[in-house]
Amino acid sequence: MSYDVEKYVALDKKHVWHHLTNHKNFEPAIYVKGEGNRVTDINGKTYLDAVAGGVWTVNVGYGRKEIVDRVAAQMMDMCYFANGIGNIPTIEFSEKLISKMPGMNRVYLSNSGSEANEKAFKIVRQIGQTKHNGKKTGIIYRDRDYHGTTITTLSACGQFERRMQYGPFTPGFYSFPDCDTYRSKFGKCEDLGVKMAKQLEEVILNVGPDEIGGVCCETMTAGGGILVPPAGYYETMREICDKYGILMLMDEVVCGVGRTGKWFGYQYWDFQPDIVTMAKGVASGYAAISCTVTTEKVFEDFLADNTDDFFRDISTFGGCTAGPAAALENIAIIERENLLENCVTMGDYLLDGLKGLMDKHAIIGDARGRGLFAGIELVKDRETKEPLPEPMANAVVGAAKAAGVLIGKTSRSFRGFNNTITLCPALISTKSDIEELVAGIDTALCTIEQKFGL
Numbered sequence: 001m002s003y004d005v006e007k008y009v010a011l012d013k014k015h016v017w018h019h020l021t022n023h024k025n026f027e028p029a030i031y032v033k034g035e036g037n038r039v040t041d042i043n044g045k046t047y048l049d050a051v052a053g054g055v056w057t058v059n060v061g062y063g064r065k066e067i068v069d070r071v072a073a074q075m076m077d078m079c080y081f082a083n084g085i086g087n088i089p090t091i092e093f094s095e096k097l098i099s100k101m102p103g104m105n106r107v108y109l110s111n112s113g114s115e116a117n118e119k120a121f122k123i124v125r126q127i128g129q130t131k132h133n134g135k136k137t138g139i140i141y142r143d144r145d146y147h148g149t150t151i152t153t154l155s156a157c158g159q160f161e162r163r164m165q166y167g168p169f170t171p172g173f174y175s176f177p178d179c180d181t182y183r184s185k186f187g188k189c190e191d192l193g194v195k196m197a198k199q200l201e202e203v204i205l206n207v208g209p210d211e212i213g214g215v216c217c218e219t220m221t222a223g224g225g226i227l228v229p230p231a232g233y234y235e236t237m238r239e240i241c242d243k244y245g246i247l248m249l250m251d252e253v254v255c256g257v258g259r260t261g262k263w264f265g266y267q268y269w270d271f272q273p274d275i276v277t278m279a280k281g282v283a284s285g286y287a288a289i290s291c292t293v294t295t296e297k298v299f300e301d302f303l304a305d306n307t308d309d310f311f312r313d314i315s316t317f318g319g320c321t322a323g324p325a326a327a328l329e330n331i332a333i334i335e336r337e338n339l340l341e342n343c344v345t346m347g348d349y350l351l352d353g354l355k356g357l358m359d360k361h362a363i364i365g366d367a368r369g370r371g372l373f374a375g376i377e378l379v380k381d382r383e384t385k386e387p388l389p390e391p392m393a394n395a396v397v398g399a400a401k402a403a404g405v406l407i408g409k410t411s412r413s414f415r416g417f418n419n420t421i422t423l424c425p426a427l428i429s430t431k432s433d434i435e436e437l438v439a440g441i442d443t444a445l446c447t448i449e450q451k452f453g454l
């Protein structure tokens with residue numbers, strides 16, 4: 001299909017306010033077709049999409065007719081009724097989801113990652129109000145983590161550049177140090193996970209255990225730099241939280257539903273969370289859906305004799321049936337096509353390829369990730385680990401695009417550290433896709449090294 005490019009570009013520039021975009025001297029790109037893990041722009045150029053729709057979303061790839069058919073049939077049967085009433089896809093999806101999350105039991109639906117996290121925070125606060133005489137309403141978040149775009153999720157945001165200019169914030173949020181192993185102040189040691197997690201206890205004691213009701217972490221920090229906590233980290237955190245009666249909230253908005261090679265990233269550690277949130281990969285972008293999943297124990301705190309004490313929260317579009325219908329088929333595809341297994345195999349292959357590039361490119365300081373959640377941190381100097389300046393890192397992304405590969409980058413996140421290239425190709429990626437991706441990055445790095453004399 002051909003389009004009147006000039007017309008659409010002009011109309012986009014005239015009327016569309018794009019997300020996270022400075023519109024001064026902005027030239028829009030317009031994508032018109034997605035198939036598998038490729039997208040085609042309005043000029044007819046096709047790219048390998050290693051950003052899963054830009055922000056870790058299209059996990060099972062584009063053009064999935066089976067999802068479209070299921071959603072279409074569901075919408076003809078019963079498109080919507082407010083979530084106070086049951087519907088078939090929500091019931092079936094909740095059962096399926098819980099079968100992938102031993103120890104969890106209740107599924108609360110909404111529409112975005114931010115909203116799912118807001119629900120989680122409201123759950124913590126209401127438990128504080130009803131069960132702890134108004135105490136334990138405080139929530140601790142981790143530096144470099146992101147939990148959403150609303151004022152309260154930004155109050156729990158460890159990325160300065162996302163927060164700045166949006167205060168004043170919701171009170172009762174406190175931060176603890178990040179889980180960056182590459183730049184860890186503890187260096188490399190056997191018990192790094194334990195040491196890093198213990199930093200949480202210092203904050204709990206400083207604020208006062210009576211004030212803190214929850215701790216919220218991105219299981220693996222995504223937009224803050226592809227940070228995978230070390231072994232022992234969450235197990236230690238669980239012990240600390242149990243000691244002080246604190247709920248553990250795992251934000252799986254990026255890692256959830258297969259991205260790291262398990263259904264949920266937290267399943268790489270041996271502990272039981274209290275609340276898990278998810279959004280992006282739940283329906284791979286085919287419909288808007290997010291979930292706040294709790295244990296039965298958390299849910300029971302809302303079985304109220306008093307009419308004020310049940311969870312008095314609603315989300316209008318949490319009643320759309322398109323979300324759970326798409327999510328059911330999304331999970332069915334992952335099962336049918338063994339995509340978790342493929343994610344692990346291709347993730348290892350990708351990481352090997354990225355580590356291989358380190359021999360050739362001194363500006364790669366570190367290559368890291370888990371499954372098809374990966375990144376390379378770019379530095380000016382491997383010894384000092386001085387970050388590559390952001391304009392140069394941006395130029396790498398541009399050069400990769402020119403070479404036909406869409407890659408991401410930490411952006412508007414942690415001041416001075418927007419130097420990590422982020423990669424999240426679809427879980428359907430093949431060996432040759434990964435080779436093409438690594439070759440595209442290689443080409444981009446060569447171009448930028450030459451351009452800036454690095």
Ligand SMILES: Cc1ncc(COP(=O)(O)O)c(C=O)c1O
Nearest residue numbers: 112113114146147148218253254
């Ligand atoms: C880890 C994490 N949590 C929450 C969110 C917020 O999700 P949404 O943009 O759907 O509100 C994001 C979005 O990028 C995210 O990466």
